[in-house]
Amino acid sequence: MRDELTLRLQLECTLFFEANPYTLESVQGLALRLGRRPDHLETILGRLVELAILERLGEGQRAIYRYIQPAVAADSDLEWARP
Amino acid sequence: MNLVSSGIDGFDDILNGGIPRGSTVIVEGAPGTGKTTLGMQFLYNGAVREGEAGLYITFEELPEQLYRDMAAFGWELKRLEKENRLRVLCMSPGLLLEQMTEPGGLFEQLLKEIGCRRVVIDSISLYRYDAGERENLRQTLYGLRTVLRKHRLTSLLLREETEQSGGEPPFENYLFDGVVRLALRPHMGKFRMRTLEVLKMRGRPICEGEHAYRILDEGIHVVPARSMLEDVALLKQSDQVATGIGRLDQLFGGGVPRGTVLLVDTNSKANYKYLVGAIVASHLHQGDKLLAMLSSFNTPGDNERLLALYGISMADKAAARDVWYIEQYDRHYPEAVQPQVLDASCLDNEAYRSWQREKLFPILKEGLEQGRRWFLYYDLNTIFAERGRDYVLKTLPSETAMARSYGMTVMLLCNFSEIGEETSSFLERTSNAVVRTWVDGAYQFAQVTKSPTGKISEPLLVENVAAYPFIRLV
Amino acid sequence: MSQLQTVQDAFAALTGLGLAITDSEGALLTKPSGREDWLSRLLAEEDGAPRLLQELAGIWKSGRPGSPALDYEIEAGVKLAAVPIPADTGKAGIVWGAFFAEARMSKALQDYEAHSGRQEGSWATLRAELPLLNAGEKHRLLEQLSRFAQTASLLLRQDDGDAAGGKRHQAHLIREAAQLVDKPGFRLMDALRLLKQADRSLGFVGYAHRAEAMRFQIADLVGEQAAGLLGTSFSLGEGFLGQAATTGQPARWTEMERDPRSVFFSRLGIRPHTLYAFPVLLEQSVRGVLFAGTVREETAGEEVYELGQTFASLLGARQVVDMLRDERNKHYIRLTMMMEIARTLTLVEERKRAMFILIDMSVNLFESPYAAVFLRQPSGKAQVVSRGLPQREAEARLRDIVPRYEGFQEDELSADLVTMREREGVRYLECPLVSKGKFLGVFLIGLKRPTDEADARELFLSLAMMGSAALVRIAERERQQGPSVVQLLHRTVKQWNPEAYSHTLEAKELGAAFAKERGLSAEETERIGDACCLAPLEGEIIREWIGDPGLLHVLNEMREIVKAAGEQPVSQADAAFGEASQIVVLALGSAGYAFKAGRHPLGAVSPALRKRFEAFRERRETLELELSLEGPVDVKEPVKSMKELGLSSREQEVLRLVATGRSNREIAETLFISEHTVKNHMTNIFQKLGVTDRSQLIALVYQRGYGQN
DSSP states (O other): OHHHHHHHHHHHHHHHHHHSTTBOBOHHHHHHHHTOOHHHHHHHHHHHHHTTSEEEESSGGGOEEEEOOOEEEOTTTOBOSOO | OOEEOOSSBTHHHHTTTOEETTOEEEEEEOTTSOHHHHHHHHHHHHHHHHOOEEEEEESSSOHHHHHHHHHTTTOOHHHHHHTTSEEEEEOOHHHHHHHHHSTTOHHHHHHHHHTEEEEEEEOTHHHHHHHOSHHHHHHHHHHHHHHHHHTTOEEEEEEEOOSOBTBOOOTHHHHSSEEEEEEEEEETTTEEEEEEEEEEETTOOOOOSEEEEEEETTEEEEEOTTOTTOOHHHHHHOOEEOOSOHHHHHHTTSSEETTOEEEEEEOTTSOOHHHHHHHHHHHHHTTOEEEEEOOSSSOHHHHHHHHHHTTOOHHHHHHTTOEEEEESSOOOOOGGGGGGEEEOTTOOHHHHHHHIIIIIHHHHHHHHHTTOOEEEEEEHHHHHHHHOHHHHHHHHHHHHHHHHHTTOEEEEEEOHHHHOHHHHHHHHHHOSEEEEEEEETTEEEEEEEEOTTSOOOOOEEEEEOSSTTOEEEO | OHHHHHHHHHHHHHHTOOBEEEETTSOBSSOOBSOHHHHHHHTOEETTEEHHHHHHHHHHHHSOTTOOOEEEEEETTEEEEEEEEOOSSSOOEEEEEEEEEEHHHHHHHHHHHHHHSSOOSTTHHHHHHSOEEOHHHHHHHHHHHHHHHHHHHHHHHHHHHOOOTTHHHHHHHHHHHHHHHHSTTOOHHHHHHHHHHTOTTOOEEEEEEEOSSSEEEEEEEEOGGGGGGTTOEEETTSHHHHHHHHHOSOEEEOSOTTOGGGHHHHTTTOOEEEEEEEEEEETTEEEEEEEEEEETTOOOOHHHHHHHHHHHHHHHHHHHHHHHHHHHHHHHHHHHHHHHHHHHHHHOOOHHHHHHHHHHHHHHHHOOSOEEEEEEOTTSBEEEEEESOOHHHHHHHHHHHHHHTTTOOOSSOOGGGOEEEEETTEEEEEEEEEETTEEEEEEEEEOOSOOOHHHHHHHHHHHHHHHHHHHHHHHHHHHHHSOOHHHHHHHHHHHHOHHHHHHHHHHHHHHHHHHHHTTOOHHHHHHHHHHHHHTTSOHHHHHHHOOOHHHHHHHHHHHHHHHHHHHSSSOOOTTTSOHHHHHHHHHHHHTTOOOGGGOOGGGGSOHHHHHHHHHHHHHHHHHHHHHSSSSOOOOOSOOOOTTTTTOOHHHHHHHHHHHTTOOHHHHHHHHTOOHHHHHHHHHHHHHHHTOOSHHHHHHHHHHTTGGGO
8 A cells, every 4th residue: 555655656756757857856855846745755766766767866865856858769760661 | 248139129229239248137026027938038039049048947936837838928948948959947946056066066067968058047036035144145146146157157037026115225236247127017097017127237338217018929028118119120220320410319329310201390480491401411421312392481592502501512413413303383493403303393193193103213213223322301391282181191101111111211391280280190100200390489499209219308409500510409 | 142243233334234144034133234225125024024035045045055155136236145154053044245236237237227218126226326346346245244154153053052151251352352353443462462361271362464375474472471472484284373274274272282283382482282273264365373372281261262263253354344445545546646647648738748658657657667659650750759778679669560550440449459478588568559540659568577467457558548548639739730731741842843832832822812812712712722832742642641632623633634735725624624723723824833744734724714814913913013113003903992802800900000101019019919910910911912011012002092991
């Protein structure tokens, strides 16, 4: 059950970063923006870093998180056609 | 001086060209005054028009909100981000400061990544809450300024409105290079007017006072005060012809801009001779061709003498085919000028129109084709008398518009008191410069009531002087 | 009997079921408890006896007496659960449980009723209130009832043989236990303590929970003499406890000091004399073992063995409730998550962002090592967004996918379109993105570890469905806003044949102006313009891209006119070709467009139309001529008012101000619109009046007698 709640927060975080892709924030700052408790967010951000959705810069309380955008292949390169 | 265009219509004019590069400027205003819009417009137009990449740092408002709000102005921020011409950065005030001061920190990385030239910080008011003590705040903002200057970033720092007038200005006003205030003022009872005032801009002469602005479809548009009818485009396009009448030239921004339609309103008592003479002569001296229609009071002989006073020989100009006269009364012209007289007497209006097209236009066209400029001097009183009011109303706008589009300068002479208020205001609208002169008691006055620069004057005394241009406005 | 009543009431409260117990003849043994509204149906009396119960009991008896829990279908869609009370001797009875409806059946009935317009049976109103159960839930319900039946059986047997007063203590304990497990903050230790109170001789009571598939661990224990047991574990079949865990049956052992199986205890320095073990079952598997024992050669009373079984039943019931609650929560949270994702997706306006969401959500939900979305673009290119896949690998996947979806035709997504595949030892789920009959592309996610496949498929399908809908919506919006196919194709003309491009541009304007003058509809006028633009393109390309049959028709006719002109010099083809097509040919020819094969195609155009067109051109040229400084004015045609020229009222207003010599900015301020808007109006006015600059415009206005209207 705790897992499901974690997941929910995780999604919330991910959607936040997707909507604001150039966000650079510490745990404290994100807690404020998301209206969540910093200690809850800490683990969630950690998981998002493990999943390579976020990048962590620095360590500890001063660590900053930012979004890693998914890779977009330039559509001029790729053909939707039989090889 | 290296100036940066603000990207805000009208704002650059108030700053006499733009913001000095690398300046850090505070933009303050109450909520709803459009600080964010102004900041984003500065970056958007900077990127799109000037090719300068920008960074918008928001502490409170979420970027997704900004993307949405700014789409209303047709600004596709995400596209600019994709093209590395803009970043809308969301971070805490403390973090920004930390990263700005860190060598090779995220801030520097970002600047490098997009080649950033402009920055907007929304808003520095947050440092007030963060910093607590005044001394801390001062240091914080000093640090901010140092970094922005070091990277030569032209920056707008948005600030919530501080104390209203009366209180001591906040110390940031001393610290930063410029301070611009946006306000909502009560206007005519129930309306409110948005105004912009430049309180300070280091290194720029500024147009003082509050200037109205509107938030239009494509962003903020500032209307410099007393220039509801300004014509900046005209100023930019054309060079100017100095009349030698100091105050007049000053009000016109250096002289009569080419392509101006200048209306001179004069009553019968006023001596407008020198005013007109100076303006006509200055254009002839500049090499313009003259097409004139003299008034019934102003005989060809008078005209010859007047021009001579300003050092111009009517005969010489006629020989060079540089002066042309439209004659409505079949009066006598000096012999040498005869070939240049276009007889329009005895023509009814319809015939006069086609005569214009058949006779007059080819002459004008030929001049233009030779790369010459035209100065048209019309006595409107004559046309009113000979052709009627309806004729003037019908033809004047198209004729002046056409003249302007060919870069011709037109001077119209007219007596407002004779043609009535309605027609007068029609003429004022049709023209983009108006000089009125009248006699009141022992003095003659002159007043510029409309000019391409937007500047107008108080009534000035007309003083005759012994030397060129024989007239002075005091 | 009061004990049975107590436990029944507790059980009813615990499970939310309606419960009744009868003997095998259908006579009530206890007062029914639980939901009144259901029970009233069950107990509806006829001649002083609950008819339904008697009837059902009769059916029951005729069936197999030893059969497990059953469900009776009382009426279409309404079922009643019933479980026999096991009895060695004495009275056998029946536990009657709640009415319920089966999800599948209920759905079918609803459909049927919606279709037939009538409701089936007198229970229809009740049916609407009944809980809908799927197969798993029904199974659990019956299991709960079975457990209760076991307890009931115990209590009934006690009632049988006993008259002693000590039983009151026992009844009290059961009531306490039932209340305990009913509390939300239930703690296992409290239940253990309660059991230990049942008999002073009990030295310890503990609970071993199943920690792993084969191992049980003792984490809860009361009784200092056996404190060493805490934290120890045993496997299935190991020792006495392991044996009970294996069989799932309660057991007891006495005088076990010398039994070799007691080594589990003796090596910890514990020497039990008697040991009781009560397995706790959930869904037919042993979840834990409740155990109790004496030390120092004491023997507990017989009632401990029975009481322990009741306790184990209650613990099991509690676990069922917990599990249901957890599952409900899990479903609830999952549902809200999916709602949140769906909400975000319905608001997204960019294709890329929608793809990001699909990918990031699946990485979150499935911990996917990678996820990717492959979209087929209208241009024939592919757009690929991925996380965790190197570019080269993403391209390889694309090559793998494309042939598999060739000729794909499905209207909407369905579960069977989700496929489980494997690549280099990693399993992944793949699903096409389809909505409203449009195939958009393919979505795939890698699966990390053995995941619950059915669960993952279901979630993945929901994501894919939401994503498809969002992508179709975005595509439709883009189509409305973006340049049309015609414009795009026209742009390609510009690239390979700039000369033809400029001719078509002129022809477009000319054709449209003429069409307007001829009074053709706006649609036809637009078609003429489009046809002029597309004239240089091959028929094949046009057939592939142009969907509008009207436009295709005009283009085809245009070609035929050109062809016909070559074959028969002058044709009387007035009615042969549509006017629109003829105008296209006229406009193109007049603009200097070089038709293929160098033919002059006007031969096939109706002479009357041709004449009108020439007159139209002449007028335009005259107009153009007189707009410049030179040239005599000689307008043969009567002038048209501005309205007739097709100006909107706003455009007329702007024109009026232009005519008085105002600048764009002045006009903007007068009309309270932006300068940009003024410019737009001006451009439109220029186009409509066929002028290229302001002074031409002003001249035109005055020449047309603006002053008069």
